[in-house]
Amino acid sequence: MITSDSSKIISESNRYIEAHISEEITPETLCAFLNISRSKLYRIFENELQTGISAYIRSKRLEKSHKLLKQTDFSISEIAKRVGFSDYNYFSRVFKQTYGKPPKSYR
Numbered sequence: 001m002i003t004s005d006s007s008k009i010i011s012e013s014n015r016y017i018e019a020h021i022s023e024e025i026t027p028e029t030l031c032a033f034l035n036i037s038r039s040k041l042y043r044i045f046e047n048e049l050q051t052g053i054s055a056y057i058r059s060k061r062l063e064k065s066h067k068l069l070k071q072t073d074f075s076i077s078e079i080a081k082r083v084g085f086s087d088y089n090y091f092s093r094v095f096k097q098t099y100g101k102p103p104k105s106y107r
Contacts (some may be wrong), residue, residue, distance in 0.1 A: 006044045009034055013041075013053075017060045020052045022082050027094065028051045062098050069107045 004103045016033050017025060030053065045053045059075050061083040068079045085091035096102045 004007055006048050009041070009044050010048060013056075014060070017057060018064075021061060022084050025057050048101065056072065058094065060097075062095060065091070065095065065103070066099065067107075069103055076107075079103070 013030055016030060020029075026042055027038055027041060031041050032042065036084075041053055045051055045056055048058060051059070065079050065083045065085075068074060068082065069076075072079070074082065078094070080086075080088050080091035083091075085094075092102050095106070099106055
């Protein structure tokens with residue numbers, strides 16, 4: 001069961017990621033925002049969500065790109081930028097690994 005403190009940290013992390021999704025987000029920026037140590041952040045994400053913080057941030061970026069592909073007419077490169085991927089090719093590769101097809105085919 002997720003503790004109240006862990007739940008709050010995860011919730012605040014989600015809020016920060018959503019608000020800054022187009023920017024570079026590192027574990028260090030989250031730690032500074034949450035005012036917690038890096039080891040505590042890693043421990044909470046590993047214990048409560050069974051994932052690392054960087055993988056979690058990437059999954060949130062991909063979820064947002066998934067929605068934008070379905071709901072907007074933005075170009076794929078624009079969507080990649082809007083969700084924080086500076087490299088279009090990397091975005092396409094990671095999207096395909098996650099969803100089974102490249103962004104263009106998915107749309």
